[in-house]
Amino acid sequence: MTPYENFAFFSWMLIPLVPAIFLGLLGVSGRVRTLWLIFSTIFMLGLIYRPATSLLQATGFFLWAYLIVHFFLRFRQSEKGKQVQNLKRVYYLALVAAILPLVLVKLNPLAVSWGIWKSPIGFLGISYVTFRTVGTVIEIRDGLIKEVKFLDFLAFVLFFPTLSSGPIDRYRRFLGDIEKKLTRKEYGDYLADGIDYVFRGFLYKFVIAYLINKHSLAWLNTVHTGAATFQYMYTYSFYLFFDFAGYSAFAVGVSYILGIKTPENFNKPFISKNIKDFWNRWHMSLSFWFRDYIYMRFVLDSAKKKRFKNKYTSAYLGYLLLFGIMGIWHGTALQYIVYGLYHAALMVSYDWLERKNKIHKFWGTGKFWDGLAIVVTAHFVFFGFLIFSGRLF
Known part of the structure; x- marks a missing residue:
């Protein structure tokens, strides 16, 4: 059963949500609320992962993830783990181990077509639970996480409201919500916001x-003229936003009802004034995750090791790395790879133009220029979604 896909899912979801509402309104907090959240997750996972093989795969992945996090944390706190070289080696090994199942799933279509193997791994939400695991490993490496309890990690990694569509949360932030003692009034505010999101x-x-989809996109999928493709670009872009933003709103709303303040995923992305602004508004939890854990670390490490003479080279290669990985994360089909490279090119181009504009003044300030920037940015974004859709391929 896919989360938020039909009304049957919402009916089943009332079983864990109604008691959670009563607990919140009665002011019951602390470990009782945490245990109910864990029960809710386990109950909903039993519905989501059918047939049972999917549940076994998800359970196996979680146990694998917990072992990685548990042993890496113990090593980080040991005497050997305090030596930089040892820590670095084990850290990279932990990252590879955490990412490996997702890599096998993403490469599976190519492997099957080449007759190499067929991966037995692949359950709903594997991308998002992988991000949560990898983020936890990185924060352990940074010394930000001192303890990871089994039940807390279970609630975090397999948190059912955000399992299939995000947003991507961080362990420390999630744990803070679990441990926070909500008053009756505070939970009432959460509940009101949660219902609004739903x-x-x-x-x-x-x-x-x-x-x-019914009145435009379905018809456009059957017509392949230039004019239809141009119209499809706009239609698909808005369909993609409202469908994905709908999933995210459900995830955030249900999280709030359970007392977890899951971060936002969208913030009016189509009024962005430039491509950087767009990625600060679109799928924010994913873009911030890639920014913090890939882009910034690559740029800072490059500066520390003085890899490049020009300081902008590391930034531009960082964009290529970031969006290249983001593209492949969506899939190994050509449109996803091109989509990632396209956005890397947009980020590099905008950064270069922004610096040149300080000297040559290609554009100015004010309402007219802001409006023009929004229109131009939106069309670059829409064309990117056209690439992403696969229509051009």
Whole structure:
């Protein structure tokens, strides 16, 4: 059963949510609320992962992830782990081990077509639980996480509201919400916001996205003229936003009802004034994750080791690395790789133009220029979604 895909899922979800609401309104907090959250996750996983093989795969992945995190944390705190070279080797080994199942899943279509292997791994949400595991390993490496309890890590990695569509949370932030003692009034605010998000999700996914697909996108998928492709670019872009933003609104809303303040994923992305602004507004949890754990670390490490004479080279290669990985994360099909490279090129081009504009003044300031920037940025983004859709390939 795919989360938020039909009304049957919402009906089943009332079983864990109604008691959670009563617990919150009665002011019950602490470990009782945490245990109910864990029960809720286990109960919903039993519905989501059908047949049982999927549940076994998800359980196996979690145990694998916990062992990686547990043993890396113990090593980090040991005498050997305090030596830089030893820590670095084990750190990279832990990262590879955490990412390996996802890599096998992403490469599986190519492997099958080449007749190499067929991966037995591959369950709903493997990308998002991998990000949570990798982020935890990195924060252990940085000395930010001192303890990882089994049940807390279970609740975090397999948290059912955000399992299949995000947003991507961080362990320390999630743990802070679990341990926070909410008053009756604080939970009441969470509940009101959560219900608002859920209704917004219904509007986005089951009304707007549904109508766009039924009355425009479905027809455009059968027509392949130049004019139809141009119209498809706009239609698909808005469909993608409302469908994905609907999923995210559901995830955030249900999280709030359970007392977890899951971070936002969208912030009016189509009013972005440049491509950097867009990635600060679109799928924010993913873009911030890649920024913090890939881009910034690559740039800072390059500066520390003086890899490049020009300081902008590391930034530009960082964009290529970031968006290249992001593209492959979506899949190994050509459109996803090109989509990633396209956005890397946009980021590099904008950065270069922004620096040149300080000297040559290609554009100015004010409402006119802001409006023009929004329109131009939106069209670059829409063309990127056209690439992403695979229509051009």
